[in-house]
Amino acid sequence: MLNQNDITLQRIEIQEKYYSVIQHEALLADTTNIIGEVGRGSGKTTHMFAPRMVRVSFDMPRSIILLAAPTYTFIMDTIVPGIVSYLAQHYERGIYFEYGKEPPKHFRRPYTAVANWKHTISFAWGTVVQFISLDRPESGIGKNAVHIFVDEMLRMSENEFVERILPTLRENREIFGHSHYFGGITCFSSTPNFENDHDWWLKYAENVNKEATEQIKYVSYCILKAEGKMAQAQQKLQLCLSDPDNAKKEFGAFSLDPIITRCKTEIDEQSTFIKKWSKRLLQKRKEDAGRWYYLKGSSFSNLAVLSLDYFKRVLAGSRSNFDKFKLSILSIRPAKVKEMFFARFAKKHIYKDSYTYKDGFDEQTIAGEYKRTSADLKYCDSTKPLILGFDPGNFMSCIVLQEKQNICRILKDFCVWTPRQHFEMAAEINEFFKPHKNKHIKLYYDRAANQRHEKYANNSKGKTDATILKRELEDLGWRVELMNVAQRTIEHWEHFLLFDVLLSERDKRAPKLRFCQFECERLISCIYMSPIKREKGSGIQLDKSSEVKLDYEDQQWWSTQLPSSLMYAIFGMYEKFKPSNMDETPALGGL
Numbered sequence: 126m127l128n129q130n131d132i133t134l135q136r137i138e139i140q141e142k143y144y145s146v147i148q149h150e151a152l153l154a155d156t157t158n159i160i161g162e163v164g165r166g167s168g169k170t171t172h173m174f175a176p177r178m179v180r181v182s183f184d185m186p187r188s189i190i191l192l193a194a195p196t197y198t199f200i201m202d203t204i205v206p207g208i209v210s211y212l213a214q215h216y217e218r219g220i221y222f223e224y225g226k227e228p229p230k231h232f233r234r235p236y237t238a239v240a241n242w243k244h245t246i247s248f249a250w251g252t253v254v255q256f257i258s259l260d261r262p263e264s265g266i267g268k269n270a271v272h273i274f275v276d277e278m279l280r281m282s283e284n285e286f287v288e289r290i291l292p293t294l295r296e297n298r299e300i301f302g303h304s305h306y307f308g309g310i311t312c313f314s315s316t317p318n319f320e321n322d323h324d325w326w327l328k329y330a331e332n333v334n335k336e337a338t339e340q341i342k343y344v345s346y347c348i349l350k351a352e353g354k355m356a357q358a359q360q361k362l363q364l365c366l367s368d369p370d371n372a373k374k375e376f377g378a379f380s381l382d383p384i385i386t387r388c389k390t391e392i393d394e395q396s397t398f399i400k401k402w403s404k405r406l407l408q409k410r411k412e413d414a415g416r417w418y419y420l421k422g423s424s425f426s427n428l429a430v431l432s433l434d435y436f437k438r439v440l441a442g443s444r445s446n447f448d449k450f451k452l453s454i455l456s457i458r459p460a461k462v463k464e465m466f467f468a469r470f471a472k473k474h475i476y477k478d479s480y481t482y483k484d485g486f487d488e489q490t491i492a493g494e495y496k497r498t499s500a501d502l503k504y505c506d507s508t509k510p511l512i513l514g515f516d517p518g519n520f521m522s523c524i525v526l527q528e529k530q531n532i533c534r535i536l537k538d539f540c541v542w543t544p545r546q547h548f549e550m551a552a553e554i555n556e557f558f559k560p561h562k563n564k565h566i567k568l569y570y571d572r573a574a575n576q577r578h579e580k581y582a583n584n585s586k587g588k589t590d591a592t593i594l595k596r597e598l599e600d601l602g603w604r605v606e607l608m609n610v611a612q613r614t615i616e617h618w619e620h621f622l623l624f625d626v627l628l629s630e631r632d633k634r635a636p637k638l639r640f641c642q643f644e645c646e647r648l649i650s651c652i653y654m655s656p657i658k659r660e661k662g663s664g665i666q667l668d669k670s671s672e673v674k675l676d677y678e679d680q681q682w683w684s685t686q687l688p689s690s691l692m693y694a695i696f697g698m699y700e701k702f703k704p705s706n707m708d709e710t711p712a713l714g715g716l
Contacts, residue, residue, distance in 0.1 A: 145172070147163065147173075147420055148172040148173055150342070150418075150420055151172075151173040151177065151420055152173075152176070152345075152349075153341070153342040153345040153346055153349075154338055154341060154342055154345070154418040154420075155177070155180070155341075155345065155410075155418075156305075156309075156338065156341065156410055156415060156416055156417060156418040157305050157306060157307075157308065157309035157410060157411070157415075157416040157417070158309045158310050158311070158329075158332075158416055158417045158418070159177070159309075159310075159311050159312070159418050159419075159420065160278075160310075160312050160313075160326065160329045160330070160417075160418070160419045160420065161173060161311075161312070161313040161314070161419075161420040161421075162313075162314060162315075162316055162327070162419070162420065162421045163313065163315070163420060163421070169313050170204070170207035170208065170211065171207065171210075171211050173313070173420075174207075174208070174274065174276070174311070174313055175207065175208045175211035175212065176211070177274075177311055178190065178192075178208065178254065178274055178311075179212075179248075180306075181252075181271075181272050181304075181306045181309075181311075182248050182250070182252035182254070183248070183250060183252070184304045184306055185252065185271050185272070185301045185304045185306060185307065186233065186250040186251045186252055187233055187234070187235045187236050187250070187251035187252060188235060188236070188251075188252050188253075188270075188271040188272075188296060188300075188301055189235055189237050189239075189252075189253055189255060189268065189269060189270050189271065189296065190252060190253070190254045190255070190270060190271060190272050190273070190274065191254070191255055191256075191257055191265075191268060191270040191272075191273045191274065191290075191293055192204065192205075192208075192246075192254050192255070192256050192257070192273075192274045192275075192276075193256075193257050193258065193259075193265075193273055193274065193275045193276075193290050194256075194258050194259075194275065194276050194277060194280075195258065195259050195260065195277060195280035195281055195477060195642075195643075196258050196259070196260045196477070196479065196480060196643060197244075197256070197258040197260060197261050197264070197480070197482060198480055198497060198501075198643070199258070199276075199277065199280075199643070200244075200256050200258060201244075201256075201495075203276075204276050205224075205246075205256075208246065209224050209246070212224075212246070220249065221248065221249045222246060222247065222248050222249070223246070223247045224245070224246050224247075225242070225243060225244070225245070226242055226243070227242040228242070228247040228249075231249065232247060232248070232249050232251065233249065233250055233251030234251055235251050235252065235253050236297070236300065237269055237296075239253055239255070244256040244264075254274075255268065255270075257290075257293070259281065259285050259289060259290075259477065260477065260478050260479065260480055261482060262289070265289060265290070265293055268293040269293065269295050269296045269297075270293045270294055270295075270296055271294075271296040271301045271304070271306070271307050271308070272294075272306050272307070272308070272309050272310070272311070273290060273291075273293065273294060273309075273310045273311070274310075274311045274312075275290065275310065275311070275312040275313070276312075276313055276314070277313075277314050277315070278312050278313070278314035278323065278326045279314045279315065279316075279317040279322040279323050279324065279326075280322075280323065280477070280642065281323055281326075282323055282325070283323070283325040283326075286326075291310075294308050294310075305407055305410040305411045305416075309416070312326065312329075314326070329417065329419060330419040330421075332416075332417040332419075333417045333418060333419050334414040334415065334417070336414075337409065337412070337414035337415040338415065338417075338418050340409065340415075341406065341409055341410060341415050344402055344405065344406050344409070345406060347398075347402065348398075348399055348402055348403060348406065351395045351398045351399050351402075352395070352399060354391065354395050355391070355392055355395035355396060355399070358387075358388045358389075358391040358392045358395070359388070359392060361376075361384065361388050362385060362388035362389065362392070365381045365384055365385050365388070366385070369381055372384075464656060464657040465652075465653070465655060465656060465657065466617075466620075466621060466624075466655040466656065466657050466665075466667045466668075466685075466688070467624055467628065467652045467655060467688070468625065468628075469624070469625060469628035469629045470624075470628055470652050470653075471628075474628065474637075474638055474639060474640055475639070475640050475641075475642050475649065476504075476534075476639045476640070476641060476642065477642045477643070478503060479502060479503060479504075479641050479642060479643050479644060480501050480502065480503055480643075481501060481502070481503045482501070483500065483501070497557075498556075498557055498558070498559060498560050499536075499537075499557055499558045499559075499560055499561050500560040502536055502537075502641070502644070504527070504529070504534045504536065504641075505527060505536055505561070506527060506529055507560065507561050507562040507563065508562055508563050509527055509529070509563055510563055510565035510566065510567055511525055511526075511527065511558065511561065511563075511565070511566050511567070512525070512526040512527060512528070512566075512567045512569070512694055512698065513525055513526075513554075513566055513567070513568050513569065513694065514526070514569050514570070514690040514691050514692070514693045514694025514695070514697075515568055515569065515570040515574060515590075515591070515594060515690055515693065516570070516571065516686060516687075516689040516690040516693065517570070517573065517574050517590030517591075517594075518590075519542060519543040519677070520540065520541075520542045520543075520672070520677050520680050520681075520684075520686050521540065521541050521542065521546060521547070521550055522538070522539065522540040522681075522686050522687045522689070522690045523538070523539040523540070523550060523554060523690055524537075524538050524539075524645075524648060524687065524690040524691045524694060525537040525538075525539070525554070525558075526694055526698075528636055528698070531636045531637065532636055532637050532639055533636040533637070533638050533639070533695075533698070533699075534639050534640075534641065535638065535639070535640045535641060535645050535648065535691065536641055536644060536645070537557065537641065537644045537645065538644070538645045538647050538648040538687055538690075539553050539554055539557075540647070540680075540681050540686065540687060541553070542677035542678075542680070543677070547586070547590070547593045547594045547597045548597050550594065550597070551594060551597035551598045551600075551601055552597075552601070554598065555598070555601040555602075555603070564602055564603045564604055565603070565604050565606070566598060566603050566604070566605045566606065567606050567608050568591065568594070568595065568605055568606065568607055568608060568609075569608045569609055569693045569694040569696075569697035569698070570590070570591050570608075570609050570612070570693050571609070571612065571615070571689075571693050572609070572612045572613065572614055572615075573590070574589060574590040574591040574609070575589055575591055575609065575610065575611075575612060576589060577589055578590075581593065591607055591609070591610075592607075595607060608697050609693070609697060615693075615696055616664075617664075617665055617666045617667045618664045618665040618666075619696070619703060620667070620692045620695075620696060621657075621665045621667075622703055622704055623695065623696060623699065623700065623702060623703040624692075624695070626702050626703065626704065627695070627699065627702065632702055634702070635699060635702045636699070638695075647681050647682055647687055648687045648688065648691065650682045650683065651681075651682065651683065651684060651685065651686065651687045651688050652688055654671065654682075654683050654684065654685075655667060655668075655685045655688050656668045658670075667685055667688075667689075668685070669684075669685045669689075671683060671684035671685055672684050672685060672686055
């Protein structure tokens with residue numbers, strides 16, 4: 126067995142390393158519970174999340190730590206790659222850590238037996254990180270953890286977290302209670318947006334005792350400073366003892382005895398200081414007042430690494446939509462659009478149990494060979510046709526739906542922009558839905574997609590956007606049915622009234638609309654950025670100015686492009702549920 130004391134470097138090396146202000150805060154506070162609300166590019170994984178995971182694991186050897194997230198796909202696609210990348214940069218795989226398989230024999234084993242090593246990160250000192258997700262309930266059954274790491278809290282409801290994640294914190298206090306990390310949580314997330322994001326966890330900031338945490342950070346800083354001085358003295362002493370001739374040249378000394386004496390004295394003094402104050406620091410962190418810390422920082426906290434040019438580029442990309450910049454960079458929740466076109470859209474319309482994990486998923490994801498397809502979608506019926514809403518143009522978008530048992534599920538969003546057009550759109554749809562058995566597509570679109578364009582005069586695939594996309598899909602093996610060949614102009618107020626009926630769910634004959642949280646994340650974001658525009662004599666209008674003001678890359682998240690595709694499909698399928706007593710443009714006063 127490998128003894129924990131054996132895991133040390135034989136040669137002392139000191140390296141300078143940059144940490145931003147917020148990264149320093151995470152390191153110095155290091156309380157039992159840390160909640161981080163941080164902006165994009167702030168070094169969350171590489172400088173806060175992963176390093177803390179190593180510290181927790183080393184302080185409680187042979188324990189079980191949990192890594193939790195809303196879905197297993199998010200863990201494997203987003204979180205784990207960053208953690209493993211950090212570990213690979215600082216430790217040798219197979220010597221100090223292992224991932225995705227049973228570790229070597231020299232690794233100590235945890236007190237709790239691990240039956241399946243596939244989805245784990247293990248450390249040589251015996252600590253094992255196991256993965257659990259809300260959409261795989263069985264992954265958390267029987268788990269006994271000393272600490273929990275969670276990413277993207279804004280995708281978890283409070284009930285889910287309290288009832289399914291927290292109860293796993295039940296490891297043996299007699300074995301691990303010495304550590305102030307015992308029974309704690311480390312939770313990070315970006316700033317929550319509008320109603321589709323969960324923001325209950327923001328209230329954890331109220332648990333912080335600022336006076337106690339300031340004391341903790343100061344003492345922690347003093348200890349780290351002392352450790353630095355001691356390491357420098359050890360390095361100098363090491364050189365004097367191992368290579369006296371070079372040491373004399375470097376220090377310009379005829380005799381090394383005084384230097385050796387000073388180094389030993391410095392080491393003793395700093396060691397005494399560290400032992401004394403480390404004990405007091407531990408006591409302070411274990412007190413109720415010192416158990417919580419809340420980090421909040423924008424991407425500007427990492428300015429030295431990202432550079433000012435990075436922020437200039439993001440701001441330029443955001444253009445007039447400053448809400449995008451505020452949320453992703455400044456970590457400021459933008460004000461909710463006062464009058465939304467999809468006014469009744471709410472959390473109840475979003476579903477999160479999106480995936481079904483089939484045989485081979487575990488092996489392929491660990492090997493990095495897995496590519497998600499429609500076969501992974503829990504609510505996609507491979508035997509039924511696909512319904513597509515299509516919005517053509519330089520920015521081209523498609524929304525895929527299916528109706529079953531009076532529920533219309535919005536399964537997936539797609540978008541491409543110039544120079545990528547019909548061929549690329551068809552290829553993306555085909556790639557994702559390749560396992561789909563019923564190769565029948567019902568294509569809904571607006572009147573403009575039936576218009577012949579001069580730019581398509583020499584296009585052998587068709588002369589309109591609808592016919593070209595139809596041909597591109599058919600060339601890939603699909604049978605496409607054009608549903609709007611003689612489409613009339615549909616007014617915005619008609620769409621508004623229909624969605625008002627469907628989203629309110631007041632007509633029991635109409636299907637319920639349910640949106641996939643993870644495969645329609647862009648569409649959901651855009652729905653919350655689709656405001657009403659009022660013009661005299663024209664009633665309710667959809668304000669589509671974002672389609673002109675924003676760059677194409679930003680339009681996939683912050684414009685009315687994707688919702689337009691949804692509108693064409695929904696109106697084509699459910700026009701009959703639009704209030705029949707309104708056949709002229711209504712004023713809709715008061716809405």
